[in-house]
Amino acid sequence: xxAGTRTVGLGVEKPAAVAASAPGRNGARRRxxxxxxxxxxxxxxxxxxxxxxxxxxxxxxxxxxIVISFFTVSYGSDKFVGFSNYGQILGSSQFYSSLxxxxxxxxxxxxxxxxxxxxxxxxxxxxxxxxxxLKPLMIIPWAxxxxxxxxxxxxxxxxxxxxxxxxKTLFGIAxxxxxxxxxxxxxxxxxxxxxxxxxxxxxxxxxxxSIPPELMEAARVDGASRLRxxxxxxxxxIKNVLIVTSVLGLIWTANYFDGIYLITxxxxxxxxxxxxxxxxxxxxxxxxxxxASALSVILLVIVLILSIPAIRERRLx
Amino acid sequence: MTQRLKLVxxxxxxxxxxxxxxxxxxxxxxxxxxxxxxxxPTFSLFRPTVSxxxxxxxxxxxxxxxxxxxxACAAALxxxxxxxxxxxxxYSRLRFRGKAVLFYGVLVTQILPATAxxxxxxxxxxxxxxxxxxxxxxxxYAAFNMALAxxxxxxFFDNIPLALDDAASIDGCSRFQTFWYVLRPLVTPAxxxxxxxxxxxxxxxxxxxSSLITNSGRxxxxxxxxxxxxxxxxxxxxxxxxxxxxxxxxxxxxxxxQRYLVRVVSGGVKG
Numbered sequence: 001x002x003a004g005t006r007t008v009g010l011g012v013e014k015p016a017a018v019a020a021s022a023p024g025r026n027g028a029r030r031r032x033x034x035x036x037x038x039x040x041x042x043x044x045x046x047x048x049x050x051x052x053x054x055x056x057x058x059x060x061x062x063x064x065x066i067v068i069s070f071f072t073v074s075y076g077s078d079k080f081v082g083f084s085n086y087g088q089i090l091g092s093s094q095f096y097s098s099l100x101x102x103x104x105x106x107x108x109x110x111x112x113x114x115x116x117x118x119x120x121x122x123x124x125x126x127x128x129x130x131x132x133x134l135k136p137l138m139i140i141p142w143a144x145x146x147x148x149x150x151x152x153x154x155x156x157x158x159x160x161x162x163x164x165x166x167x168k169t170l171f172g173i174a175x176x177x178x179x180x181x182x183x184x185x186x187x188x189x190x191x192x193x194x195x196x197x198x199x200x201x202x203x204x205x206x207x208x209x210s211i212p213p214e215l216m217e218a219a220r221v222d223g224a225s226r227l228r229x230x231x232x233x234x235x236x237x238i239k240n241v242l243i244v245t246s247v248l249g250l251i252w253t254a255n256y257f258d259g260i261y262l263i264t265x266x267x268x269x270x271x272x273x274x275x276x277x278x279x280x281x282x283x284x285x286x287x288x289x290x291x292a293s294a295l296s297v298i299l300l301v302i303v304l305i306l307s308i309p310a311i312r313e314r315r316l317x
Numbered sequence: 318m319t320q321r322l323k324l325v326x327x328x329x330x331x332x333x334x335x336x337x338x339x340x341x342x343x344x345x346x347x348x349x350x351x352x353x354x355x356x357x358p359t360f361s362l363f364r365p366t367v368s369x370x371x372x373x374x375x376x377x378x379x380x381x382x383x384x385x386x387x388x389a390c391a392a393a394l395x396x397x398x399x400x401x402x403x404x405x406x407x408y409s410r411l412r413f414r415g416k417a418v419l420f421y422g423v424l425v426t427q428i429l430p431a432t433a434x435x436x437x438x439x440x441x442x443x444x445x446x447x448x449x450x451x452x453x454x455x456x457x458y459a460a461f462n463m464a465l466a467x468x469x470x471x472x473f474f475d476n477i478p479l480a481l482d483d484a485a486s487i488d489g490c491s492r493f494q495t496f497w498y499v500l501r502p503l504v505t506p507a508x509x510x511x512x513x514x515x516x517x518x519x520x521x522x523x524x525x526x527s528s529l530i531t532n533s534g535r536x537x538x539x540x541x542x543x544x545x546x547x548x549x550x551x552x553x554x555x556x557x558x559x560x561x562x563x564x565x566x567x568x569x570x571x572x573x574x575q576r577y578l579v580r581v582v583s584g585g586v587k588g
Contacts (some may be wrong), residue, residue: 046407047419048326049400050463057460058426061437123334130328134335136572137416140342143571145521147539148560151546152341155348155553162344202578255430258523262543276432283436284528288464292436299433305427 112193117200146258207238326397333351409474
């Protein structure tokens with residue numbers, strides 16, 4: 001997109017709509033039967049209902065939550081405490097440990113999902129008799145609710161469960177995956193990679209299949225190696241798909257709750273207590289709603305700052 | 318001949334890869350037909366039985382929770398789909414000041430994570446005495462999924478030539494008549510896809526349902542299943558059978574939606 005379009009449309013508009021609303025740029029496309037503006041009141045008849053719901057379920061709660069984060073909420077009396085809830089959080093070592101765990105979780109799961117999805121997509125990007133039958137099955141991990149994935153993995157990791165039986169026969173050891181502070185995080189990361197990889201698989205496969213066959217044929221005639229084709233043709237061609245998939249995947253993963261909470265509840269000894277789970281436990285296990293409110297504000301600010309480029313990316317690419 | 322052999326080998330490899338990826342779920346499905354003694358040596362003779370399913374359907378709250386989930390999903394669909402179609406039309410066809418900013422707002426709601434919103438919603442739910450109300454839960458689901466629906470349907474509107482609107486308006490259609498009689502039938506695929514995604518997201522939700530529903534009689538399937546696991550830690554047969562049952566609607570919907578999926582996700586990009 002050109003810089004000119006961006007200034008007109010605040011970077012959010014689509015080219016066609018921009019052309020229509022800025023007749024000077026492209027007079028031929030201006031519709032004479034239409035007024036220049038339909039007016040905000042007319043527009044509200046169409047977009048008003050959606051905004052009512054957004055205001056009631058998103059904006060108002062977010063603002064109200066900021067107010068509450070300056071109080072301590074207790075039975076009967078709410079006391080204004082200024083920034084003390086925030087001080088409590090920023091002064092506790094748990095905050096930094098949870099922040100680190102969130103980064104650790106997000107980065108590992110992202111890399112794992114991306115690589116697994118890419119490898120599967122590369123494998124299935126060919127003519128296979130079984131492809132038509134297998135491809136829909138491959139998205140099952142992503143299609144099952146988080147609680148089902150969590151149940152399956154809790155079962156697999158359980159003492160004397162299937163994984164224990166396999167490692168015991170092969171290596172003679174049966175580590176207690178979910179009750180070890182060092183192994184619990186890798187365990188939920190593996191489950192998380194399994195759950196989300198099909199999303200990358202599906203998106204990357206669709207991207208690969210949009211590459212014109214002539215391009216691949218030309219590379220083959222020129223004698224390019226498989227790796228060379230991947231690096232010089234396939235990856236650049238699907239760059240946009242990779243960016244959007246990764247941005248969405250990163251946001252989803254950083255905020256993922258079900259997969260961790262339903263397997264470990266953040267334990268053992270807070271070893272898997274990422275920020276979303278800490279918030280949930282603070283509110284619903286410790287019943288400290290005011291601190292949970294302040295934590296939500298902090299998480300919201302972090303997410304919004306991180307996603308501004310993502311929103312721009314989505315509209316501009 | 319070697320060509321053919323290679324082809325067979327690749328297909329076999331494909332099956333092996335798929336089985337490896339699916340092992341955790343296949344295990345769940347297999348063990349759910351195992352009856353109650355799941356930890357009997359798994360490699361011994363396997364005689365499938367539906368006793369676990371019988372138990373789940375007759376002696377647990379899962380059927381009631383299916384109904385609860387369906388109510389919340391239906392409310393989410395009934396609210397989000399009409400409202401999103403109106404908004405999508407507005408963003409696609411109307412010109413007004415502040416449109417870019419308002420549309421930006423929609424995109425922001427798509428990114429707001431439920432994990433950061435669950436406490437704010439909890440406060441508002443207690444202000445409004447809306448706990449344990451499945452329709453209120455459906456409204457929350459609607460809010461969290463409307464951005465996706467608006468984007469998807471707007472994309473379809475954008476690809477319909479304006480000439481169609483002009484023709485309808487020359488024939489004397491009002492804006493709403495144009496929307497309802499001329500354009501709405503043309504965006505049916507997008508509306509269908511959006512509905513499927515709203516349903517899937519609502520069906521799979523655990524976080525909102527677990528904090529906004531406190532009465533076990535109103536639990537949705539995901540929360541109900543979690544509670545059941547907490548109370549029956551040893552009855553793996555029933556737990557796994559419930560897991561399979563809870564997965565069926567969302568897996569079916571995914572199978573339907575798969576061909577739309579790629580377009581939905583990249584829809585925001587290409588426009």
